[in-house]
Structures are given as C-alpha cells and as structure tokens.
Amino acid sequence: MGDAWHERAMPIPFIDLQAQRKRLGQPLEDAILKVVRSGAYIMGPEIAEFEAALAAFGQAPFALSCGSGTEALVLPLMAWGIGPGDAVFCPSFTFAATAEVMPLVGASPVFVDIDPATYNMDAASLDAAMAAVKREGRLTPRAVIAVDLFGQPADYPAIAAVARKHGLKLIADSAQGFGCTLGGHHPIHWADVATTSFFPAKPLGCYGDGGAVLSKDERLHDLLVSLRVHGQAVKSDIEGKTFEHDPKYLNVRVGLNSRMDTIQAAVLLQKLSIFADEIRARNRVADRYAAGLGDLVTTPKVIDGGVSVWAQYTIETDDRDGLAQHLKAQGIPSAVYYPIPIHRQGVYSGYPTAPAGLPVTEAKADQVISLPMHAYLTEDDQDQVIAAVRSFVKKNAAAA
Numbered sequence: 001m002g003d004a005w006h007e008r009a010m011p012i013p014f015i016d017l018q019a020q021r022k023r024l025g026q027p028l029e030d031a032i033l034k035v036v037r038s039g040a041y042i043m044g045p046e047i048a049e050f051e052a053a054l055a056a057f058g059q060a061p062f063a064l065s066c067g068s069g070t071e072a073l074v075l076p077l078m079a080w081g082i083g084p085g086d087a088v089f090c091p092s093f094t095f096a097a098t099a100e101v102m103p104l105v106g107a108s109p110v111f112v113d114i115d116p117a118t119y120n121m122d123a124a125s126l127d128a129a130m131a132a133v134k135r136e137g138r139l140t141p142r143a144v145i146a147v148d149l150f151g152q153p154a155d156y157p158a159i160a161a162v163a164r165k166h167g168l169k170l171i172a173d174s175a176q177g178f179g180c181t182l183g184g185h186h187p188i189h190w191a192d193v194a195t196t197s198f199f200p201a202k203p204l205g206c207y208g209d210g211g212a213v214l215s216k217d218e219r220l221h222d223l224l225v226s227l228r229v230h231g232q233a234v235k236s237d238i239e240g241k242t243f244e245h246d247p248k249y250l251n252v253r254v255g256l257n258s259r260m261d262t263i264q265a266a267v268l269l270q271k272l273s274i275f276a277d278e279i280r281a282r283n284r285v286a287d288r289y290a291a292g293l294g295d296l297v298t299t300p301k302v303i304d305g306g307v308s309v310w311a312q313y314t315i316e317t318d319d320r321d322g323l324a325q326h327l328k329a330q331g332i333p334s335a336v337y338y339p340i341p342i343h344r345q346g347v348y349s350g351y352p353t354a355p356a357g358l359p360v361t362e363a364k365a366d367q368v369i370s371l372p373m374h375a376y377l378t379e380d381d382q383d384q385v386i387a388a389v390r391s392f393v394k395k396n397a398a399a400a
C-alpha cells in the first residue's frame with residue numbers, strides 16, 4: 001500500500017493501446033463484429049483489402065499478410081532457397097527473431113556491428129564480415145537482413161551498395177520501423193523485400209499476432225503466396241497446364257501455414273487509417289523529449305533525411321539500473337532493449353561475427369534504456385518523465 005504507483009491517479013503507460021482503441025471507437029468494434037458474423041474467418045475479403053492498403057502505404061507493388069513478423073522473415077528465405085551452408089548477415093543488436101530465422105531454414109547468421117549514433121547496421125562492418133566469410137570459404141553469402149531498430153530507417157543506400165556488390169538479397173526487417181522513410185522513400189525502395197510485424201506493441205500492431213512481406217517482384221510474391229499456404233499451386237504453377245483434380249489441393253513445394261486471421265486484417269484496416277497521423281504524433285513526442293533532455297543525456301540521433309516511427313525512445317546512461325529504479329519509484333515505466341546482444345546468447349554464440357568483433361553492440365547493450373513512447377502520451381505525462389530523468393541525472397552528478 002501507499003507506494004508511488006498506487007498514489008498516482010493513473011500510471012503512465014509505456015505504450016497506450018487503450019487510448020488508441022478509444023479513438024478508433026465503434027467502427028473498430030463494428031469491423032471485428034462484421035467478420036465474426038460473416039463466418040469468413042480465414043482469408044476473408046478484409047485480407048486482400050488490407051494487403052492492397054498496406055502495399056500503397058509502404059510504396060510497394062505487392063504486400064502479403066502472414067502469421068507473424070518472424071514468419072515474414074522466414075518466407076523470403078524459403079522462397080530464395082536459402083539453407084544449409086548459406087550465410088545471412090544481420091545485426092546482433094536486435095530482437096532475437098531477426099537471427100532466429102536463419103537456423104530455422106538451416107542457414108547461419110553472421111553478426112555485424114552497428115553504428116554508434118543510430119544503433120543500425122554499420123555498412124563497413126557488413127563489408128568486412130562479408131569479405132571474411134568469403135575468405136574462409138566455409139559458408140556461401142546469400143542475403144543481408146537490415147533492421148530498422150527502434151523505428152528509424154537503416155542506412156539503406158550504403159547497405160544496399162554492399163549487398164549488390166556481393167550479389168546478395170536484401171531484407172528490410174521493419175518490424176519496429178514500418179512507416180519509416182529515408183529521403184521520402186520506404187525501405188522497399190532499396191530492399192528486395194521489407195517485412196513487418198503486427199504484434200500489438202509495434203507501431204502498427206493488431207490484436208494478436210500478424211506480419212507482412214512487402215515485395216516488388218511478381219514471381220517472388222507469387223512464390224510467397226504459395227509458401228504461406230503449404231506450398232499450394234499458384235498462378236505460375238498452373239498456367240498453361242490441365243489438371244485431373246482441383247489444383248487447389250496440389251502442393252508443389254514445402255511451405256507452411258502462415259495465414260493472418262481475417263479479424264486481424266479488419267483491425268489493421270482501421271488502424272492503418274490513422275497511422276500517418278500517429279507517426280506525426282510520435283515525432284512530436286520525440287521532439288519534446290529531445291528538447292527536454294538533450295542537454296543532459298544522449299538522446300536518439302536519426303540518420304540524415306530519415307523519419308522514424310519511434311517504436312522506442314531510447315536514451316543512454318551509465319547507471320541504467322539506477323535510472324530505472326528512480327523512474328519506477330515515480331510510477332514511470334521504462335524498458336531495456338536489448339540487454340544481451342544475440343551473439344552473446346547461448347544458442348547463438350557459436351555463429352560467426354564480423355572480424356573486428358562487435359564492440360559498439362556490446363557497449364550500447366550496457367547503456368540503453370527506453371522511455372514511455374506512443375502517439376497518445378500527453379504533454380503533462382511527458383513532462384513528468386522528463387523531470388524524473390533530469391532529477392536523476394542531476395542527483396548523480398552531485399554525488400559524483
């Protein structure tokens with residue numbers, strides 16, 4: 001009893017999904033109920049409608065909805081036949097799923113260091129890792145997965161140049177960054193595919209699990225459509241052929257079941273309608289944090305020409321645990337993404353890293369801490385967060 005959390009009228013949420021739900025109101029609930037009443041729970045009309053809307057938003061010719069952001073990464077690796085003996089390059093400072101999909105298809109992740117200012121993949125480290133893998137000759141470089149960490153675009157011009165130089169496919173893992181742009185372009189402008197996740201806490205989330213693969217090659221999209229549903233025969237498999245049975249039950253390759261539920265597409269159609277406005281609101285919150293904290297702590301730096309969707313607002317401090325405790329005592333939640341880089345985790349520790357190691361990744365993993373960030377953070381609540389961080393930094397400075 002009597003702790004700070006209970007004394008506040010309302011705790012400050014880290015991410016406020018309920019404020020968004022209230023804003024979307026009755027039309028959101030009607031859209032869900034419509035699917036419930038229609039009976040079209042799997043691949044109902046909302047799926048194609050949402051895929052078209054998502055493709056338009058992300059400036060991609062094609063979009064495929066799927067079961068999760070993880071499967072959105074697995075599907076293109078499967079489509080390209082990436083497997084045992086193949087190397088796929090990715091950052092280690094990311095959510096585990098980015099690297100998990102390589103062993104899932106039998107391939108090896110190769111971990112690359114990050115840029116100290118943006119936390120995103122360092123193209124020079126990528127180039128060095130690629131050269132080392134080629135020199136060693138044990139693995140065949142096949143693809144690069146760049147991550148739009150915390151919502152901001154990776155350095156796609158530099159990363160794509162390295163990928164192209166070595167003839168590799170480029171995936172933009174935009175699970176945290178869907179909607180981000182660089183020079184006005186979405187990541188698919190440079191990448192072969194861009195993937196995203198609709199896990200509820202992502203900037204564009206649904207009410208369960210879901211994901212999507214954006215692409216620009218019709219043959220690849222067709223293959224993804226097949227792989228999403230058990231390798232079913234698709235247009236390009238059937239064209240010009242005749243069949244004894246309904247080709248719907250012809251399974252021409254090994255795939256999986258990675259359909260998105262119709263209800264989630266209905267939810268996402270509603271959420272997508274306000275997403276651009278929410279991105280602007282998140283940027284206003286980020287600007288206020290920078291103005292309120294930038295003189296005392298290291299605040300995020302977005303790449304020149306980039307627009308972040310601010311999945312996280314992440315600052316750096318040498319006393320992260322102290323700051324987290326100080327915030328918690330005032331009812332302010334915080335989170336650490338990511339305390340243990342992937343290459344330091346048991347099951348991933350045997351995979352190769354860039355030849356110079358990952359010194360930036362390891363340093364940042366000890367310093368980062370993320371503050372409440374969402375489109376509905378009020379100025380009053382944000383001012384409390386800012387005041388709490390400032391009082392902690394000043395107290396520490398006085399003690400030092």
Ligand SMILES: *Cc1c(COP(=O)(O)O)cnc(C)c1O
Pocket residue numbers: 068069070071094095097098147173175176196197198199209210211
């Ligand atoms: C969340 C996330 C994923 C995985 O998405 P799920 O929908 O949870 O499977 C992949 N990559 C990154 C960078 C993520 O943040």
